[in-house]
Amino acid sequence: MVTWIRARSTPAPYRAALRAEESRFRAPQRGDPSCARGFRIFELRNGPRKRAGSTGQTPRGDLMSESTRPPASDEPAFRYTAAMAGEIEARWQAYWARHGTFETPNPSGPLATDTPVPGEKYYVLDMFPYPSGSGLHVGHPLGFIATDVFGRYQRMLGRNVLHAMGFDAFGLPAEQYAVQTGTHPRVTTEKNIERYRAQISRIGLAHDKRRGVATTDVGFYRWTQWIFLQIFNSWYDGEARRARPIGELVAQFEAGTRQTPDGRAWSRLTAAERADVIDGYRLAYISEAPVNWCPGLGTVLANEEVTADGRSERGNYPVFKRSLRQWMMRITAYADRLLEDLDRLDWPEPIKLMQRNWIGRSEGARVRFAIDAADDGRSPGEIEVFTTRPDTLFGATYMVLAPEHPLVDQIVPAAWPAGTREVWRGPERHSTPGEAVAAYRAQAAAKTEVERQSEGRQKTGVFTGAYAVNPVDGERVPVFVADYVLWGYGTGAIMAVPAHDQRDFEFARAFDLPMRIVVSPGAGRPADVDEWVEAFDSYDAQAVNSANAEVSLDGLVVVEAKKRIIAWLEEKGTGTGTITYRLRDWLFSRQRYWGEPFPIVYDVEDPTHAIALPDRMLPLELPEIADYAPQAFDPDDATCEPAPPLARANDWVEVELDLGDGRGVRRYRRETNTMPQWAGSCWYPLRYLDPTNEERFVGEQVERYWMGPRDAEDVGGVDLYVGGAEHAVLHLLYSRFWHKVLYDLGHVSSAEPFRKLFNQGYIQAYAYTDERGVYVPAEQVEEVDGVYYFEGGKVNREYGKMGKSLKNSVTPDEFCDNYGADTLRVYEMSMGPLEVSRPWETKAVAGSFRFLQRVWRNIVDEESGRVRVGDAEPDLETLRALHVAIAGTREDLNNLRFNTAIAKLIVLNNHLTKLPVVPRSVAEALVVMVAPIAPHMAEELWAKLGHEGTVAYTPFPVADPQYLVADEVTCVVQVAGKLRDKLQVPPDISEDALRELALASEGVQRALDGRGVRTVIVRAPKLVNVVPA
């Protein structure tokens, strides 16, 4: 229990306080002569302004000289100004760095210390920043400041706090920049990281800098490659519901406990055949799949890198769907677990919902329809469909195959069968089904996905000329090709039930197909389906017209009907109940230079099977190559082939290696694709834990300490993960997947990477355009009566992102010059709740600055620079103000409500302002409570108040309940729910006494105006509500 406030005793006389203050300045000189503190004190005594720009002693004298708000000449010498803030901040940041104040000990391994780690820990994490070339603006650090405040608070609660920041530094921008300027991506990346680090450290974030790894560090991506191989060398055991090493699969085949695909004994298979079988199980595998191919960038792209109108986010080049051989990750194997475990996470509900929708689990059935023997006598096959409504099987009146469906070619007969309607032959009324289908498929292939959609929901398609047989009633139904059926989902084929599916309904109307009602819509609809204007797709209804000789669904509600028909289908062997997901496997390769190389080689004599490099050959470093640009293509040429830059590094690609597999030195070709940017961000939280471990990607004990589950129910993971909602699905789903594989293989003890997630809002800004539509500097725009002017001319106001090109960007550096980092921290935290986006308003910053200035003035005399607190005990009113503030601040900080926490500290500070002398004990409590938010000023004041060392580990004050109850409370008196009077009453007043008082009160009498009283609601001691007759 933390109770230092009450434990404090023997208040020292005022003069002693002054002595303590002075000794505090001398003390550090003993331990650290390089600090030159005496010199600075001298300067401080002579006023902060003189020092601006004059000293090489402070780390950032150059920055301070840029202060654009020079104080007026009569300003008190010891006022808290931007210049003084700059000096204090630089000095304490240097102190923290020198003393390793925020170097967090591990329980074991390289970062362990001699002393045991605290039992309670807290791992707070920001989403991995990408160090872009344009540096930070004040919007970026919002979340960083929040985690820092929270982490510092946790530390003051006695916990071992881990907070670090590294960089997600691979990626296309550095590569693009390299192409333009000839600078190596590593040079650009390192420069950007350095710039970011400088900007971030100026904000005073309590990061353990030893842990700030970058994905581009060889020591980091060595383990990214290792994890990739773990995934590559694993398969998903559906029975056990977990990943297992591939060796255990081989053992099953060898023992005969698992059947080979064609039933032959494992020993009878050739090495290549075995490799084929095994590759079909791996969690990382190569497959031929339709991908986003962007010739303009020379690489395939992930879906998230393609804009809504089908162009590359970067460069705005066209993107084509191309079937290419690419690396995939079998994330779909984890679909169920990724879905189920969402329930165990403390995440915002909307994010969970987005993941649920993205995974898109739907229960239904696969049903096989026999293809009716074609006129030319070719042997009939089967079409398998997926449906979520097998209960409507009796209402299926036609079928549809996706244009890409391979069966299409096989079922098309030579001529249109009898009964083919005009519209079924396509708009050109083709004379054979072959022509019609070929034309339709060509048309569909030429369209981008976006084009398919932008043509509205107009249903198109053609008849294949083939019929299939409905297994429930033997009826022949025509088979169509239409692009409203997607090849990528389910089986790429559907049974169409137009009466009960809106899409099928529209198609049926367009193609003059029959409809059959098999789910009763009740009395609300005409009995004749021809009169319907839309499909009836409710689940809350009963089946009708759905019976054959063996099974009847009639009268059953949808859920029951589904069960019965699935049972029947399974019994007849024509269908099975099944589950389908919207989630697709994850395309994992890129044709880029600036990414992690795959630790994979191919035997030159068998180039189809990927071979893992043994661990001892890691890291596989990126080779230096002369030309790292992806090969340039005509951006509109959809037919060209990707050519990864690494393929041009011949000396690197062609290698002779002994892989230790007993075959000796052989010739291999390396994989020339690189991994996507997501790879490093999938596991970086684990590396922060143990950044220098060379034996393991993270020490076992270290991982268990920081991320292990707290109890049997807990999934473990980072205690608090803060970042924007834009990563709701991709990053958060990918890293959950990787983490689960590592968990299954026994490498980590936590089942999930992020126990609690918090989505911060964004800082937005106004931008202004003149009459030409050109952006003008937002800083210089003036508002008069709601109209905005720049240099005398009217300008338009827009609201949105902050950015250099919008001329509304404010950098943390210029902000710190003008106000100081502590003001930036207070302002950003007080603007509103963390989860809400808010507009930046430079003029509103003054309030935060003034708050700090007043805290300073309450403790330090602005004229003399001396501590001006008194040692008298605080009066009761002050004690109450203090303890109310303590209780409120704790409550707010616990719930990440920084804005209201600051408001409570302001209230306390404003109270202290009115006192002739601020009591020392209250001043100290205030400084400690301010410390998480404005740590530099708090350190300075804490030292001035006579304390040695940092305030960062000082226990956070605890409220004394005795001061939380007032001896009088305000009772609200209402009449008919409207406020009519207020009474000052003792908190323990009885209901009856309060009722009497209220009824007798002037306000009640006036409001009643002679009316009688029906009821009186009494909620002692806070409220009475009189209900008039």
Place this chain on the structure above:
RNA sequence: GCGCGAGUGGCGGAAUGGCAGACGCGCUGGUCUUAGGAAUCAGUGCCCUGAUAAGGCGUGCGGGUUCGAAUCCCGCCUCGCGCACCA
């Protein structure tokens, strides 16, 4: 189209069934000043009133539940986000 979230002073926001507008910006007035774009003190939802007291109105709009609703329920409007023919 479907799903999710949000609408409160001039502005950012507070209050999650019990005093609407904490705290801050801005604005108004006073102090100090040669000066104020500094600091400081006071006031500030709107309406009525000379001002006060008292009163009326007020949390996007309309209805409901309740002694009592910004808060809970139903319908609508507006804005933001996500998904978008997923069978």
